[in-house]
Amino acid sequence: xxxxxxxxxxxxxxxxxxxxxxxxxxxxxxxxxxxxxxxxxxxxxxxxxxxxxxxxxxxxxxxxxxxxxxxxxxxxxxxxxxxxxxxxxxxxxxxxxxxxxxxxxxxxxxxxxxxxxxxxxxxxxxxxxxxxxxxxxxxxxxxxxxxxxxxxxxxxxxxxxxxxxxxxxxxxxxxxxxxxxxxxxxxxxxxxxxxxxxxxxxxxxxxxxxxxxxxxxxxxxxxxxxxxxxxxxxxxxxxxxxxxxxxxxx
Amino acid sequence: xxxxxxxxxxxxxxxxxxxxxxxxxxxxxxxxxxxxxxxxxxxxxxxxxxxxxxxxxxxxxxxxxxxxxxxxxxxxxxxxxxxxxxxxxxxxxxxxxxxxxxxxxxxxxxxxxxxxxxxxxxxxxxxxxxxxxxxxxxxxxxxxxxxxxxxxxxxxxxxxxxxxxxxxxxxxxxxxxxxxxxxxxxxxxxxxxxxxxxxxxxxxxxxxxxxxxxxxxxxxxxxxxxxxxxxxxxxxxxxxxxxxxxxxxxxxxxxxxxxxxxxxxxxxxx
Numbered sequence: 254x255x256x257x258x259x260x261x262x263x264x265x266x267x268x269x270x271x272x273x274x275x276x277x278x279x280x281x282x283x284x285x286x287x288x289x290x291x292x293x294x295x296x297x298x299x300x301x302x303x304x305x306x307x308x309x310x311x312x313x314x315x316x317x318x319x320x321x322x323x324x325x326x327x328x329x330x331x332x333x334x335x336x337x338x339x340x341x342x343x344x345x346x347x348x349x350x351x352x353x354x355x356x357x358x359x360x361x362x363x364x365x366x367x368x369x370x371x372x373x374x375x376x377x378x379x380x381x382x383x384x385x386x387x388x389x390x391x392x393x394x395x396x397x398x399x400x401x402x403x404x405x406x407x408x409x410x411x412x413x414x415x416x417x418x419x420x421x422x423x424x425x426x427x428x429x430x431x432x433x434x435x436x437x438x439x440x441x442x443x444x445x446x447x448x449x450x451x452x453x454x455x456x457x458x459x460x461x462x463x464x465x466x467x468x469x470x471x472x473x474x475x476x477x478x479x480x481x482x483x484x485x486x487x488x489x490x491x492x493x494x495x496x497x498x499x500x501x502x503x
Numbered sequence: 504x505x506x507x508x509x510x511x512x513x514x515x516x517x518x519x520x521x522x523x524x525x526x527x528x529x530x531x532x533x534x535x536x537x538x539x540x541x542x543x544x545x546x547x548x549x550x551x552x553x554x555x556x557x558x559x560x561x562x563x564x565x566x567x568x569x570x571x572x573x574x575x576x577x578x579x580x581x582x583x584x585x586x587x588x589x590x591x592x593x594x595x596x597x598x599x600x601x602x603x604x605x606x607x608x609x610x611x612x613x614x615x616x617x618x619x620x621x622x623x624x625x626x627x628x629x630x631x632x633x634x635x636x637x638x639x640x641x642x643x644x645x646x647x648x649x650x651x652x653x654x655x656x657x658x659x660x661x662x663x664x665x666x667x668x669x670x671x672x673x674x675x676x677x678x679x680x681x682x683x684x685x686x687x688x689x690x691x692x693x694x695x696x697x698x699x700x701x702x703x704x705x706x707x708x709x710x711x712x713x714x715x716x717x718x719x720x721x722x723x724x725x726x727x728x729x730x731x732x733x734x735x736x737x738x739x740x741x742x743x744x745x746x747x748x749x750x751x752x753x754x755x756x757x758x759x760x761x762x763x764x765x766x767x768x769x770x771x772x773x
Contacts, residue, residue, distance in 0.1 A: 402599035405569045408587035410613030410664055420612075424603045501603045501644040 289471045298475035306460070307479060314445055314456040315483075317373055321380025322441045329385040329437075330430055333392025334423055350389055358383030358440070359447050366452045376448050376456075383444045384437035391433020395426030428502070431495050438491055442484045457483075514580065514667040514700040516543040516566060521575035522725075523561055535561045537725035539575070546698040550705055550715035550734075552760060554767035558726030559704045563670050566702060567593050579668065589613065592666030596673040598653040600645040606632065606656045607641040613664035631659040634693065651682035655689075662693070668700045675710070684741075687714060691739055708757045712749065713739070720759050723767035730759055 271291055277283045278290035285293075301307040336343045336350075361379055369375035399422050407421045408414075449458025457480050464473035523536040535558035543549045551559040564570045566577055568587040577584040579591070600609050610628040619627070632638055635655035645653055654674060661669065674690075675683040691714065694701060705711050711718045712734045722729045734752055736743055743749050 400599070401569075402595045402597065403601065405564075405567065405587065405593065406595070406599045406601075406660075407612070408569070409567060409589065409591055409593050409666075409670075410660070411589040411616030412612075416616075421601065424601070427603070501605075502646060 286470070289474055293471040294474040294478065297469075297471040298478070301472060301475055307476070310455055310457050310460045310476075311479065311483070313373075314449065314458070317376040317449075317456065318380060318441050318445045320373075321377045321445075322384050322437060324377070324381045325384035325437055325441075326388055326434055328381075329388025329433075330392045330423075332385075333389040333394075333430070334396045334418065334426060336389070336393050337396035337426075338418060338422060350386060350393075353382075354386050354390065358444055362448045362451055365448070371452050371454060375452070376445060379448050380441050380444050384441050387436045387440065388430065388433045391436075392426055392430045395429030395433075396422050398429070399425040428499055431498065435488070435491060435495075438487060439484070442480070442487070446480055515545040516541075516668065516700065516702070517576075517578040518542070518562070518566070519576045519578070521562065521565060521572065521577065523558065523565060523570070523573065525561075534725040536565075537727050539726065539728055541719055541728055541731075543700060543702060546700055548694060548701045548703065548714060548716045550703045550711035550718045551721060552705060552708065552711045552718050552756070553721030553726065553729075554723055554760065554764040555706055556724050556767055557721045557763065558724060559706075559721050560672050562721075562726065563593075563672055563702060563704050566668075567591050567670050589616070589664050590666055591668045591670055592661035592664065593670040593672065594654070594657050594661050594674045596676045598645070598650075598657045598677075600653055600657055600660070602645050605642050605644055606637055606648070606659075609645070609656055610660045610663050613660060617664065627663055628659075631663040632656075634662070635659040635689070649682075650678050651686060654678065654686060658690075658693075662697070666699065668702070671701065671703045673704055673706070676705070676707075683710075688741070690714065708760055709744075709753055712753050712756055713744065718756060720756065721763070723763045729763065732756055732759070 274288070275291045278285055278288055279292075298307070332342075332346060336346050358379065361382065362375075365375040365379045369378060403421050403425060404417055407417050412420060445456070446458040446461070449456035450462045451458075453459040457476055460476045461473055461480070464470070464476065518539060518541040521536055521539045522534070525533040525535050527533065539558075539562060551562060553559045561570065565572055566579075566584065568584045568591070572584065601612065604612065607628055610631055611624055614624040614627055617624075629638075629641070632641060635658050637652060637655050637659065640648065640652065640656075645656065648656065654677075658674075675686050678686060687710065703711070703714060716733070716735050718732045718734050719728050720730045720732060721727065732752075732755070734756075736749065
């Protein structure tokens with residue numbers, strides 16, 4: 254009960270911001286060409302929801318985001334852990350990762366379009382490439398940082414080198430991997446929306462661009478708010494998941 | 504029975520002219536051990552005693568097969584050490600429990616590598632948890648335990664796979680004085696029931712004299728065996744700590760170690 258109340262109090266500033274938004278636009282202090290009133294935006298959202306438009310485009314976007322991010326997590330974790338403990342793999346991939354890490358991944362959007370077209374593939378590959386690097390780097394650092402006495406203990410308890418990799422190094426690196434995945438999660442939204450905004454015929458990013466071009470600002474803001482809410486919810490759910498997985502840390 | 508005898512004979516350790524160099528990421532290589540030779544008998548409790556930085560832990564890690572042997576040779580029951588194995592269990596100063604596993608899961612880890620049924624694994628895990636007096640804490644995570652309890656759990660995990668040799672790297676060094684003396688008693692009582700060859704690294708003179716049959720005293724870096732002192736007593740137990748014979752032995756060992764400690768201190772930067 255008190256927990257729920259404290260949680261509620263935490264979001265009071267958001268409610269104040271919403272009230273400010275509504276007040277400024279309702280009384281004409283800010284023109285509705287710049288910022289439509291919040292009430293209008295909410296009304297548009299319900300219209301979009303009822304005709305199924307927002308659900309359809311959300312589905313399209315989430316499919317791309319989940320596929321790209323899922324691939325990035327699977328490949329990035331494996332690559333990072335292997336780079337940490339197998340020298341030839343480190344020698345080959347380290348310079349490649351270092352080279353690609355600082356590239357702003359949005360710069361790859363036109364390249365992906367040329368290579369893979371306007372459909373799902375270009376977005377999925379873009380998100381995969383962009384999100385894989387932070388996961389790889391965190392898995393690498395996490396795996397490198399494993400205390401050698403844990404590895405030695407496992408070996409003297411009869412574990413083979415392969416078993417040590419799976420049963421000791423991977424779980425010991427997990428806290429760091431999970432924080433890398435959180436960065437990747439935020440990045441996946443960024444890449445998803447910006448790529449859809451530029452080149453797409455469906456998805457939330459496309460919807461934002463489309464309503465913007467058509468001058469239907471209440472709908473455009475409604476979609477922007479939807480994206481924010483999804484990003485916020487994904488992050489909160491992820492944190493809950495992490496807290497469960499890392500319960501042993503106390 | 505024959506099998507068991509063979510196994511027992513295999514628990515002697517022969518260390519022949521072992522030298523070892525550390526190569527730090529920066530700076531010059533450090534000579535940790537210089538031509539160390541030592542015989543550790545089957546089912547003997549041997550303490551490796553010396554000032555910090557004398558290479559006593561390094562020697563233990565070499566016996567464990569954790570560090571590569573680059574100069575010299577270590578044999579266990581006539582077979583050269585090349586890698587770690589479940590014949591040599593180890594207990595570290597900072598416990599080295601898997602923090603994501605509960606006490607029971609930690610103890611089960613090594614048992615799962617053996618050919619045992621699930622029931623046998625669980626039974627043995629519970630027996631050893633009971634042996635170290637942790638019954639009731641099977642489902643606790645290491646982060647929920649005190650230092651002494653963590654070390655008990657680590658000891659149970661190591662003993663559960665029944666190694667013939669027990670390597671202990673300052674196992675009670677991170678514990679408070681009271682817990683340490685309790686743990687010493689328990690280690691002795693376990694060792695009296697399950698005779699194993701024990702190699703016990705410590706810099707605590709009293710602990711070495713109290714626990715060990717023999718004490719190998721090491722010199723300051725680079726580590727060499729300076730002297731081997733017999734420290735066998737008729738009866739071990741808290742009463743021994745106050746006996747004149749015990750105190751005399753501590754005095755003697757302390758005098759040998761002190762010179763080395765002074766040398767070691769002079770070498771420590773700062």
